[in-house]
Amino acid sequence: xxxxxxxxxxxxxxxxxxxxxxxxxxxxxxxxxxxxxxxxxxxxxxxxxxxxxxxxxxxxxxxxxxxxxxxxxxxxxxxxxxxxxxxxxxxxxxxxxxxxxxxxxxxxxxxxxxxxxxxxxxxxxxxxxxxxxxxxxxxxxxxxxxxxxxxxxxxxxxxxxxxxxxxxxxxxxxxxxxxxxxxxxxxxxxxxxxxxxxxxxxxxxxxxxxxxxxxxxxxxxxxxxxxxxxxxxxxxxxxxxxxxxxxxxxxxxxxxxxxxxxxxxxxxxxxxxxxxxxxxxxxxxxxxxxxxxxxxxxxxxxxxxxxxxxxxxxxxxxxxxxxxxxxxxxxxxxxxxxxxxxxxxxxxxxxxxxxxxxxxxxxxxxxxxxxxxxxxx
Amino acid sequence: xxxxxxxxxxxxxxxxxxxxxxxxxxxxxxxxxxxxxxxxxxxxxxxxxxxxxxxxxxxxxxxxxxxxxxxxxxxxxxxxxxxxxxxxxxxxxxxxxxxxxxxxxxxxxxxxxxxxxxxxxxxxxxxxxxxxxxxxxxxxxxxxxxxxxxxxxxxxxxxxxxxxxxxxxxxxxxxxxxxxxxxxxxxxxxxxxxxxxxxxxxxxxxxxxxxxxxxxxxxxxxxxxxxxxxxxxxxxxxxxxxxxxxxxxxxxxxxxxxxxxxxxxxxxxxxxxxxxxxxxxxxxxxxxxxxxxxxxxxxxxxxxxxxxxxxxxxxxxxxxxxxxxxxxxxxxxxxxxxxxxxxxxxxxxxxxxxxxxxxxxxxxxxxxxxxxxxxxx
Numbered sequence: 001x002x003x004x005x006x007x008x009x010x011x012x013x014x015x016x017x018x019x020x021x022x023x024x025x026x027x028x029x030x031x032x033x034x035x036x037x038x039x040x041x042x043x044x045x046x047x048x049x050x051x052x053x054x055x056x057x058x059x060x061x062x063x064x065x066x067x068x069x070x071x072x073x074x075x076x077x078x079x080x081x082x083x084x085x086x087x088x089x090x091x092x093x094x095x096x097x098x099x100x101x102x103x104x105x106x107x108x109x110x111x112x113x114x115x116x117x118x119x120x121x122x123x124x125x126x127x128x129x130x131x132x133x134x135x136x137x138x139x140x141x142x143x144x145x146x147x148x149x150x151x152x153x154x155x156x157x158x159x160x161x162x163x164x165x166x167x168x169x170x171x172x173x174x175x176x177x178x179x180x181x182x183x184x185x186x187x188x189x190x191x192x193x194x195x196x197x198x199x200x201x202x203x204x205x206x207x208x209x210x211x212x213x214x215x216x217x218x219x220x221x222x223x224x225x226x227x228x229x230x231x232x233x234x235x236x237x238x239x240x241x242x243x244x245x246x247x248x249x250x251x252x253x254x255x256x257x258x259x260x261x262x263x264x265x266x267x268x269x270x271x272x273x274x275x276x277x278x279x280x281x282x283x284x285x286x287x288x289x290x291x292x293x294x295x296x297x298x299x300x301x302x303x304x305x306x307x308x309x310x311x312x313x314x315x316x317x318x319x320x321x322x323x324x325x326x327x328x329x330x331x332x333x334x335x336x337x338x339x340x341x342x343x344x345x346x347x348x349x350x351x352x353x354x355x356x357x358x359x360x361x362x363x364x365x366x367x368x369x370x371x372x373x374x375x376x377x
Numbered sequence: 378x379x380x381x382x383x384x385x386x387x388x389x390x391x392x393x394x395x396x397x398x399x400x401x402x403x404x405x406x407x408x409x410x411x412x413x414x415x416x417x418x419x420x421x422x423x424x425x426x427x428x429x430x431x432x433x434x435x436x437x438x439x440x441x442x443x444x445x446x447x448x449x450x451x452x453x454x455x456x457x458x459x460x461x462x463x464x465x466x467x468x469x470x471x472x473x474x475x476x477x478x479x480x481x482x483x484x485x486x487x488x489x490x491x492x493x494x495x496x497x498x499x500x501x502x503x504x505x506x507x508x509x510x511x512x513x514x515x516x517x518x519x520x521x522x523x524x525x526x527x528x529x530x531x532x533x534x535x536x537x538x539x540x541x542x543x544x545x546x547x548x549x550x551x552x553x554x555x556x557x558x559x560x561x562x563x564x565x566x567x568x569x570x571x572x573x574x575x576x577x578x579x580x581x582x583x584x585x586x587x588x589x590x591x592x593x594x595x596x597x598x599x600x601x602x603x604x605x606x607x608x609x610x611x612x613x614x615x616x617x618x619x620x621x622x623x624x625x626x627x628x629x630x631x632x633x634x635x636x637x638x639x640x641x642x643x644x645x646x647x648x649x650x651x652x653x654x655x656x657x658x659x660x661x662x663x664x665x666x667x668x669x670x671x672x673x674x675x676x677x678x679x680x681x682x683x684x685x686x687x688x689x690x691x692x693x694x695x696x697x698x699x700x701x702x703x704x705x706x707x708x709x710x711x712x713x714x715x716x717x718x719x720x721x722x723x724x725x726x727x728x729x730x731x732x733x734x735x736x737x738x739x740x741x742x743x744x745x746x747x748x749x750x751x752x753x754x
Contacts, residue, residue, distance in 0.1 A: 130542045
């Protein structure tokens with residue numbers, strides 16, 4: 001936590017990546033101060049703001065005004081909202097509009113939105129003129145604590161999600177915690193699941209703190225800023241140790257193997273299951289599976305499930321509305337996500353709260369038996 | 378030259394970029410040995426070969442056989458030949474075919490062709506699964522001495538050339554000097570102009586050696602291997618010092634500001650002027666312009682022109698067939714290529730043979746007067 005600085009209601013987390021180090025500023029009202037923050041770090045830039053229709057309705061005008069007040073010329077590109085925007089056709093459209101405006105390599109591309117906008121815009125910023133400056137203004141809790149840290153950008157193809165992209169670090173991230181007040185309770189909870197994950201990876205005291213203070217985090221104010229800052233710091237530490245996902249970074253996938261399988265099994269239908277809910281169920285399953293393998297106490301799985309339940313997150317497959325495909329189909333989704341080598345899988349398991357680790361020899365037969373046991377039908 | 382190793386007819390140049398360092402192997406017959414060279418460095422990979430129709434007719438089957446003999450499974454993607462292939466639609470097509478074949482991040486994308494294939498394929502390799510392994514097998518002299526070293530990849534858009542791309546380093550470059558025997562004399566000369574450029578940047582003894590041995594280089598054999606290796610080493614040295622084009626790398630643009638303007642002025646019509654010819658004329662102009670600014674002796678410009686003439690390259694605007702636009706239009710092309718700041722341009726100039734430097738305060742009025750003086754009409 002050494003690089004985290006806090007004032008009453010604002011925090012700064014530094015992501016230490018040598019010449020590509022950058023700051024994440026966290027606090028309420030940052031969109032209104034975006035112009036001065038950007039101008040201070042990137043003097044003389046012009047900017048292309050990329051956002052979606054929903055976010056634009058609330059925050060585009062304030063951001064444009066803030067840039068203008070700081071003397072930053074900008075253009076705005078407003079895309080359709082939703083996952084379908086993360087495709088090559090929108091990459092081409094945004095690239096062409098940036099070039100139409102004669103923006104140069106030293107100018108900035110600003111992503112104003114959730115994960116879809118951040119992932120797409122980061123990819124565009126990484127490839128136009130072989131890399132322009134990139135500023136992230138994440139407007140969902142999930143984007144603030146997860147996708148805006150780490151430099152993964154990308155789009156979907158017919159073959160799957162995030163299959164095309166680059167590793168590209170922003171020059172600055174502005175996480176305006178005030179915008180989270182306009183999120184639905186469900187969206188906020190989904191982002192919260194990722195926060196809990198950081199505690200469960202390797203910060204047991206953060207998990208305990210969330211158990212005690214989650215109501216304050218949901219209510220906003222200093223506790224929310226602190227929790228977001230700690231989450232960003234946790235991810236930044238992992239990314240700094242393993243920028244291009246060689247090994248250690250895999251721990252960030254705690255709960256995600258089961259979670260992705262459930263998202264795929266529900267056809268990515270956000271009415272049935274959003275990503276963070278899949279992560280919540282997947283994280284509980286990862287703890288239960290670790291207990292089944294005699295790696296951890298079943299009490300830890302109970303404790304994790306109890307916390308997710310208390311904030312209103314789902315914790316088991318039966319919590320998902322509608323019918324799920326049978327266990328062997330779920331197993332196929334897992335095998336697609338993770339390469340199976342001679343019947344063995346790589347899996348993030350745990351020895352207890354905050355003691356996760358990467359196991360690369362999990363028999364797929366064990367996973368299937370476990371899924372059969374937990375499957376609601 | 379420390380990292381260059383030579384045997385009778387093969388050389389190895391190491392591009393020193395830390396964890397991303399790689400070898401360039403140079404010599405005849407390397408396509409036939411590609412399989413074993415790749416298998417030795419990237420054990421267990423599968424491969425996607427990307428090439429164009431012209432190159433495929435000569436070299437695809439030998440490359441496929443070589444990979445097969447080394448136990449490397451491969452698919453082949455054959456694209457239309459020509460600059461129009463460097464576009465987003467082909468990026469999408471190649472990406473989809475690689476994903477169709479279930480190639481993973483650790484598998485290799487192999488570019489078999491000239492600069493167009495290398496630039497497009499490198500871009501695809503850099504973005505599919507956020508970066509796969511990339512092997513270059515350049516089949517033109519220009520690609521062997523220029524575009525296959527340095528990690529610049531990219532495609533063209535409606536706004537101009539190479540405006541979208543990434544910096545992405547290959548894992549291995551195989552420069553098969555035998556394939557150059559099938560190039561037209563004109564193509565070989567065009568690549569040769571870039572070799573001469575390396576001597577003129579900062580290796581006066583290499584320029585002198587080329588003056589004495591250019592017939593041997595054109596004839597093939599050991600002198601050709603040596604000249605290509607020295608060119609790759611020269612570019613590798615510059616790239617290692619400045620991978621992402623902050624400053625020093627700009628020296629590689631010696632002759633290119635005038636050259637690009639002439640290419641644009643002839644609508645990139647390869648019948649009238651190919652890139653290397655533009656570089657030859659541009660390099661002579663850069664030396665003449667330096668003399669006009671009293672930076673270098675006019676004798677140096679004469680010497681450069683005399684050498685280009687002796688190998689059959691054009692050296693002045695009048696050598697270009699057909700009419701050229703007037704000087705002020707040429708000046709506009711230069712201003713588009715280089716940003717003009719308060720009437721001043723950044724230009725690569727020289728104090729003599731092998732003494733080039735970057736000047737960032739060249740008055741555009743001086744450039745225009747010079748163009749008027751040298752313009753044939």
